[in-house]
Amino acid sequence: MGRSGPGRIIAIAFSSVVVGVISWLCYLAFVDSADTPQSTWRPMSDNTHNIHTVYEIVFWLAAIVFVFILILTLAFTLMFREKEGTTAQQFHGNSKLEAVLLAVPVLIVVAMMVPSFKAIAQNTADPPEGALEVIAIGHQWWFEFQYPELGVTTANELHVPVGRAVSVKLKSADVIHSFWVPQLVGKVDMMPGHENHLWFTPDTARDDAYLAQCAEFCGASHANMRFRVFVDTEVKFDAWTKATLADAAKPATDIVKAGEQQFTLSGCVGCHTVQGNAIAVGKLGPNLTHVGSRTTIASGVLANTPDGLHKWLSNPPAVKPGSKMPNLGLSEDQIQKLTAYLGSLK
Ligand code: HEC
Ligand SMILES: [Cu+2]
The missing domain is CATH 2.60.40.420 (Cupredoxins -  blue copper proteins)
Structure with missing residues (x-):
């Protein structure tokens, strides 16, 4: 059997330090990536807030399990390794331990399941009354956007007003694409011959675009199939609509x-x-x-x-x-x- 007393304490302390350093390095890498333009850790709409809430619960539960299991694995390897005078032994039949090993994972799964179902219900509910309707059509390898209510057709840059729900009908002109704006909404497939839906309410107007891209492999230039979403103030959005509805400028030179x-x-x-x-x-x-x-x-x-x-x-x-x-x-x-x-x- 394993060593006792100070030997165990040293093994656990040593394992904790090693796992602590590994976790800290993971954390630094994570913090570094959290502020990139497509990071889902910066949700900017009701839809992505709902997703992010679930993501955070799952992330931290997983982080705790990761650290705990890694420390135990390392500590047990040290504590129960074979040495002169000791031999490895098996034991079985510990009902208490087995009950705990069953109960804890069940609790963890339930803790992830309940908020997941809630978020799914929120994000797949019908869009609120008065949502701005947009039809998004995936093409190899660009995006077409139509606003039936405004009479606007444009491409690759979607403008929406802040604070108003946007209801997007997703279609495809050729193969399967997927509509994904990491900080605002997604991802939902754009299928030929079948209409999908999503909706979101952007909460922050800004000059910088929200970066977005096709998220379903669709051929040679799939990686070059991006788009941008501009969340405008109401005034800016109205000005954009007006300008976009107008005929093309007549040649001046x-x-x-x-x-x-x-x-x-x-x-x-x-x-x-x-x-x-x-x-x-x-x-x-x-x-x-x-x-x-x-x-x-x-x-x-x-x-x-x-x-x-x-x-x-x-x-x-x-x-x-x-x-x-x-x-x-x-x-x-x-x-x-x-x-x-x-x-x-x-
Ligand atoms: C056979 C059809 C075809 C012809 C002819 C054609 N284009 Fe295109 N054009 C496309 C397609 C398809 C795209 C989208 C390509 C993509 O992004 O993958 C495109 C994209 C563009 C874009 C980029 C638009 C944007 O918003 O991203 C410009 C600009 C453009 N074409 C200009 C022209 C000009 C100028 C000509 C004539 C010299 C021309 N095209 C002829 C099919 C055509
Ligand atoms: Cu694609």
Whole structure:
């Protein structure tokens, strides 16, 4: 049998210190990651608060079990190791211990189950009256957003007002995608031929976007399928809605005018809609009516700058493998004109 008295105390103390150091290092790594833009430890809506409450309970219960089991494993290894004069022995039949070993895990499971069921009920309940309706459609590899109530269609950047519930219908134009905004809501699959739903009420308006992405493998550029959610003040959201409903800006300079012509000549109009341009009614790619007012292009992969546009137009599949926008073999001159035109579409 194992050693007694001081030997045991030393073994337990030593194990506690070792496990304490390991846990502390884990904790430091965790604290470091908690403030990253997609960290679920910073919930910013009712939906993610509900999820986070469960997550925290499970996390800390698991942390206690982790530390406790690790200390015992290490301490017992030291205490009951074979030494000269001692031999290992088995014992069995300790009803009290067995009862405890059964009761504790059951209590832990119940402690996780009750809040889980509550959160599931809250997050899958019907959205509140007066929620803003949005239809989100997953495409390989970008997101389309329609607001039926406002008559707005846009892509890759979702604007919502703070404090109002947003009810999202999820669809797909091709394969299965998944809608995930770690700090606001998710994740729920976007299925072809089947409509899913989710809703959330963002609680904090801010200028920085909430980063989001497809969370279901959907092909070559799945990792390049991101989107951004802007939670605006009511005033800002109304201004955005108004600006987005308006037709595209009319060309004001020669190069922009040349760009608009190039947009037709290069066949861009067949895949892209530009509201106010009677022949630009394509639906295969994102609506470009106000592309100039988005912060990024190609579903969050490039900054929306002349450089970014240049890179995209030079060779889309080089930026996003498998891109459904082909390399159109544009000349430098054509790219310059198109970049000026797209930049003017505020
Ligand atoms: C065959 C259809 C097709 C044609 C033709 C086409 N595009 Fe696209 N375009 C797409 C698709 C699809 C995307 C989305 C790609 C992605 O993000 O994966 C896209 C994305 C874009 C974007 C980024 C939009 C955003 O909000 O992220 C711009 C800008 C753009 N196209 C401009 C053009 C221009 C300019 C032309 C003409 C020279 C053109 N496209 C021709 C299909 C097309
Ligand atoms: Cu995906």
